[in-house]
Amino acid sequence: MASCSPRLLSLASRAFSSSSFSQANGVSLVQGASRGIGLEFVKQLLEKNDKGHVVATCRNPNASTGLLHLKDRFDDRLQLFPLDLTVESSIEASALSIKETYGHLNLLINVSGIFSIPDVLQRETTLNNLEKSSLMLAYEVNAVGPILVIKHMWPLLKVGSAIGTERSPAVVASLSSRVASIGNNRLGDWHSYRSSKTALNQLSKTISLEFARKKDPIISILLHPGTVDTDLTKPFQKDIPKEKLLTKEYSVQKLLHIINNVKKHDNGKFFAWDGQEIPW
Numbered sequence: 001m002a003s004c005s006p007r008l009l010s011l012a013s014r015a016f017s018s019s020s021f022s023q024a025n026g027v028s029l030v031q032g033a034s035r036g037i038g039l040e041f042v043k044q045l046l047e048k049n050d051k052g053h054v055v056a057t058c059r060n061p062n063a064s065t066g067l068l069h070l071k072d073r074f075d076d077r078l079q080l081f082p083l084d085l086t087v088e089s090s091i092e093a094s095a096l097s098i099k100e101t102y103g104h105l106n107l108l109i110n111v112s113g114i115f116s117i118p119d120v121l122q123r124e125t126t127l128n129n130l131e132k133s134s135l136m137l138a139y140e141v142n143a144v145g146p147i148l149v150i151k152h153m154w155p156l157l158k159v160g161s162a163i164g165t166e167r168s169p170a171v172v173a174s175l176s177s178r179v180a181s182i183g184n185n186r187l188g189d190w191h192s193y194r195s196s197k198t199a200l201n202q203l204s205k206t207i208s209l210e211f212a213r214k215k216d217p218i219i220s221i222l223l224h225p226g227t228v229d230t231d232l233t234k235p236f237q238k239d240i241p242k243e244k245l246l247t248k249e250y251s252v253q254k255l256l257h258i259i260n261n262v263k264k265h266d267n268g269k270f271f272a273w274d275g276q277e278i279p280w
Contacts, residue, residue, distance in 0.1 A: 026106030026160065027052075027053045027106055027160065028052060028054050028105070028106065028108075028109070029055045029056075029109065030054065030055070030057070030111060031057050031083060031085075031109065031110050032058060032085075032110065032111035033057060034061070034063070035066060036228075036248060037175070037251065037252060038056075038058070038109075039070075041109055041111065041252050041255075042054055042067070042070060044252050044256060046070060046077060051077075053079070053102065054077060055079045055080075055081060056070075056078065056079070056081075057080075057081050057083035058082070058083065058112075059082060059084045061082060062080075079097075079098075079101060081098070082094070085141055085146070085148075086141065088148055091145075092152050094152075095152040095156065098156060099156055103156075103159065104157075104159040105157050105160045106170050107172075107259065108157060108170075108171070108173070109174075109259075110149055110172070110174035111175050112141065112145065113141060113142045113197075114138060114141045114193075115193055122134070124189060125189045127191070134192045135192050138193055138196035139195075139196045139199060141196075142197055143199035143200040146174050147203045147207070150172055150204075150220075154218075157216075157218050158170075158217075161216070161217040161218055169217040169218050171218070171262060172207075172219070172220040172221070173222075173255070173259050174200060174220075174222055175224075175225055176200055176222040176223065176270065177193075177197045177224055178224045179193070179197065180194060180197030180198040180200070181270075181280060182280060183280060184278065184279055200222070201222055201270060204220055205280075208267045208268030209268065218267075219263075219264065219267045220268060221258075221266055221268070221269055222270040223258065223272075224270070224271070224272045224278060225251045225273050226244075226246040226254075226273040226274075227246060228245070228246050228247070228251045229246065229248065230248055
């Protein structure tokens, strides 16, 4: 375990006492927190822990009524920072704001992603529907952006996990999708969304190996939230059996259970909301 300065040890004594991973007294970042699953992560992290701090980021936090409502309720434990996944300088600025405010992170949850956008990104049922612009947009938001967030938050995660000698690893959890699994691909279509999430999986797996090689006490995992009743899936819910459509409250509860129980040997793994490991 890396040594740390007296200032960081002092910071640790104010914030941490547990040797098992928990966001209870730590600092958690939810990237993509304006609505849906991201907003629910922020809500549950705040409601289930009366001492933990949460940073919520999205392109325009002041336009999210859900985040503003939570800020009213948890003003002393919730910080809102703007972050645009498509602008790296915005990601860097958020990392600097978090460093200045807290000095470290213990949990990073990458939630942002795009599925379909009317007249911009559509479901490709055939190769003939594939457009370069759709592929590039999906890759930028679903794969490139989240990995750049990890890149710029990495120093904060290393500090958060290395404070004191009894700290367990920091955790990076990025939301992927079961359709990203090449081994599980039986239906095809959704070329842009499917392949961009596959790229996220590969990038996340690669950084997990780097964390391990450099002995950084950080666990990187990928999570499939299930098919969740959000604005993202509403246009396609007619094709989903009712019993397979999860509420965002239930999905996030299950995902946080996975996050809170990860071990060192889970670094680089891909889990579904029910805890089952998904093949690459």
